[in-house]
Amino acid sequence: MRVHIATDHAGLDLSHHLMARLTEHGYEMIDHGPVEYDAADDYPAFCISAAQGVREDRENGLDSLGIVLGGSGNGEQMAANKVAGIRAALVWNTDTAKLAREHNDAQVMALGGRQHEFEEALELALAFLAEPFSGDERHVRRIGQLAEFERTGDIAGKLSAVTPRPFTAS
Incomplete structure (x- = not known):
């Protein structure tokens, strides 16, 4: 190697x-x-x-x-x-x-x-x-999402679904 x-x-x-x-x-x-x-x-x-x-x-x-x-x-x-x-x-x-x-x-x-x-x-x-x-599917999927974001600036169906919200202490 x-x-x-x-x-x-x-x-x-x-x-x-x-x-x-x-x-x-x-x-x-x-x-x-x-x-x-x-x-x-x-x-x-x-x-x-x-x-x-x-x-x-x-x-x-x-x-x-x-x-x-x-x-x-x-x-x-x-x-x-x-x-x-x-x-x-x-x-x-x-x-x-x-x-x-x-x-x-x-x-x-x-x-x-x-x-x-x-x-x-x-x-x-x-x-x-x-x-x-x-090579586990979940790891392959996540790495694919990183690569997709690197290429396009988005993760189809994922990034737009994230809703930031302020934290409030209970």
């Missing part, structure tokens, strides 16, 4: 660790940067590039997932999710890593480089990369 990885300065050391260790586990690592430490760098371009690499590989029939890293993983997840067709999930424990794949068929995991020790981060990455999508 090919794994596209990207970070900013806050996840650079972890990125290098993950690339080395995941390679040992048989993964083909594709590094989207940065090349060197720069405390003023910006994560969006790196993370978007990695997500685009995943999307392109998958469109070409290749088995491919991605990992984006930063201080918290939040902004990196947001950046990866800007790539049409990509679902990136913030992972903070083994359950969220597995569920991101099993229920959401996430193609990219986001991880906070300042939130996890190296070996814990490796464990989370391995859990994410190894977990298959369940």
Whole structure:
């Protein structure tokens, strides 16, 4: 499996660790940067590039997932999710890593480089990369609704049925 990885300065050391260790586990690592430490760098371009690499590989029939890293993983997840067709999930424990794949068929995991020790981060990455999508009908349906909204700005028969209302305490 090919794994596209990207970070900013806050996840650079972890990125290098993950690339080395995941390679040992048989993964083909594709590094989207940065090349060197720069405390003023910006994560969006790196993370978007990695997500685009995943999307392109998958469109070409290749088995491919991605990992984006930063201080918290939040902004990196947001950046990866800007790539049409990509679902990136913030992972903070083994359950969220597995569920991101099993229920959401996430193609990219986001991880906070300042939130996890190296070996814990490796464990989370391995859990994410190894977990298959369940293919359960309810999950397929929900992912389809996300894709429909991404394409059209609507979820036919669903979005218009939602009626926002003010909360009143009882």
